Amino acid sequence: MKVEHVKRFLSDLCYFSEVDITHTFSFNGIRILQVRCLTINSQHIFELTYPDSDEVDTLSDLDQAAKVIKNIISMDTPV
Structure with a gap:
């Protein structure tokens, strides 16, 4: 999945x-x-939860969140 699609x-x-x-x-x-x-306060916050550990990350930047998500899902899918 391309980062533009994630965004x-x-x-x-x-x-x-x-x-x-x-x-x-x-x-x-x-x-x-x-x-x-x-x-929250008119700002979008992305909440990323990792089900295997229940760890939660929050990101407020769309570009950064898209890159993090792309990297995570790319690691777990075959090329």
């Missing part, structure tokens, strides 16, 4: 940030990442 996906997710939507990325039936967009 578009994140933008769409933020468009619906008033609704509690969580997107789950999985590979071979194993959840590898869950993503939500929260709006």
Whole structure:
């Protein structure tokens, strides 16, 4: 998946940030990442949850979030 596609996906997710939507990325039936967009003080915050450890990262920059997500999902999918 190209980083531009991830950015578009994140933008769409933020468009619906008033609704509690969580997107789950999985590979071979194993959840590898869950993503939500929260709006706090009129700012979009991307919440990335790693299901295997329940660790949560928050990022406020769209470009940075897209790159992080792309790298994570690229590591878990075959070329």
